Amino acid sequence: MTAKSQPHMAFARPEDAIDALQALYAEAVASLRAALDRYFDTGVPPSREERTRYRYPQLRVTYLPEGVQPTNRRAFAKFPTAGTYTSTVTQPEAFRAYLLEQLRPLMSEYHAKVEVGMGTQEIPYPYVFERGDELGRGTVTAAELARFFPVPLLASVGDEVADGLFQIEDGAPRPLALFDAVRVDYSLLRRLVHYTGTDWRDVQSWILLTNYHRYVDQFIRWGLEAVRSGSYERLLLPGSEAITAQTGEAEADAIIAHAPWHRYQMPAYHVTTPDRQGVTLVNIGVGPSNAKKHHRPSRRPAAALLADGRPLRRLAAIPAHRRLCPRSWLSAAGSDPGRAGADRHSDPGAGRGATSIAGGGGPRHRRPWRVVEAALCAPARW
Numbered sequence: 001m002t003a004k005s006q007p008h009m010a011f012a013r014p015e016d017a018i019d020a021l022q023a024l025y026a027e028a029v030a031s032l033r034a035a036l037d038r039y040f041d042t043g044v045p046p047s048r049e050e051r052t053r054y055r056y057p058q059l060r061v062t063y064l065p066e067g068v069q070p071t072n073r074r075a076f077a078k079f080p081t082a083g084t085y086t087s088t089v090t091q092p093e094a095f096r097a098y099l100l101e102q103l104r105p106l107m108s109e110y111h112a113k114v115e116v117g118m119g120t121q122e123i124p125y126p127y128v129f130e131r132g133d134e135l136g137r138g139t140v141t142a143a144e145l146a147r148f149f150p151v152p153l154l155a156s157v158g159d160e161v162a163d164g165l166f167q168i169e170d171g172a173p174r175p176l177a178l179f180d181a182v183r184v185d186y187s188l189l190r191r192l193v194h195y196t197g198t199d200w201r202d203v204q205s206w207i208l209l210t211n212y213h214r215y216v217d218q219f220i221r222w223g224l225e226a227v228r229s230g231s232y233e234r235l236l237l238p239g240s241e242a243i244t245a246q247t248g249e250a251e252a253d254a255i256i257a258h259a260p261w262h263r264y265q266m267p268a269y270h271v272t273t274p275d276r277q278g279v280t281l282v283n284i285g286v287g288p289s290n291a292k293k294h295h296r297p298s299r300r301p302a303a304a305l306l307a308d309g310r311p312l313r314r315l316a317a318i319p320a321h322r323r324l325c326p327r328s329w330l331s332a333a334g335s336d337p338g339r340a341g342a343d344r345h346s347d348p349g350a351g352r353g354a355t356s357i358a359g360g361g362g363p364r365h366r367r368p369w370r371v372v373e374a375a376l377c378a379p380a381r382w
Helices: 014-042 096-108 142-148 181-196 213-228 249-258 289-294 354-359 371-377
Strands: 009-011 055-063 083-088 113-122 206-210 234-237 241-243 268-272 279-283
Touching: 009 014, 014 055, 014 096, 014 113, 014 142, 055 096, 083 113, 083 181, 096 113, 113 181, 206 213, 213 234, 213 241, 213 268, 213 279, 241 249
Parallel strands: 206 279
Antiparallel strands: 009 113, 055 083, 055 113, 234 241, 234 268, 268 279
């Protein structure tokens, strides 16, 4: 029986469901890496049957209410309507606590049926390597790898659900999460690392954005004091350079002086705690808007189950220029920089070219950020 034909398995406890997600994901990654290693060493490509193993696990939640539907004031983990909801999941071990927080009320309050199985989304081969250096072996080219292994496709990376553009077909499952596994992998494992010079696991729950280097200097000074006082665990610099309480003063100065921050467009600095409740500072500079706005939101865990603060049931009925969006901050001028250059009736994704951003779009194009959007879409904590 191939991975594609294996049925989904139901679980009575959310912990068991996440264990199954972890096992399926680990198996898929191990199979893909083994096939890549074999191809590098012998040139033998995977068979069609082998390739069916390189897929993300899928989480499926079914709600068929009997009697009165439960009510609560949460903005997440509740059903807008009866039906089946699905999403692929990546890195389930890293997001275990978050998935448990979401699944527990769905199962205990709504008595939802939770199933786990292999999805149909293939894992692109670059996403199974942490740094990407492993791909530079021998004379194998990217074009050769693309013939036999799944590759990243921008066409499969979208924000249709979060932007309220997802079309639900009759009889088809509804989306369980704002971002599927491919979208999360694209942002976390590649874009975030590429732009910030940081392992995505090091990003803390509290995030500060700046575009002045003097604030970086102040943050580093504060971070050194916080680490030496024992309040925080480590100070991490771009390139994963680490300073701890045991690091000598001269050594710390040398690490800071030689940190390769200039190699990255938006270098990130972290003052960490074991439970990731520390602070991250990102020097966004004047980098491209799509890097700052489209990849940072996926610091949220892989499965923002059932809307996570943005109810799916009404998004499609809201005009594009009034729709709440997951990009969450206010500019110093009181306007949304990502919408500069776009008129009030255009899609939120329009008008984000380099010229319109650099020039600010002009006064005629600036539209104040709505208070309700700031309240719902601009949390200080991720």
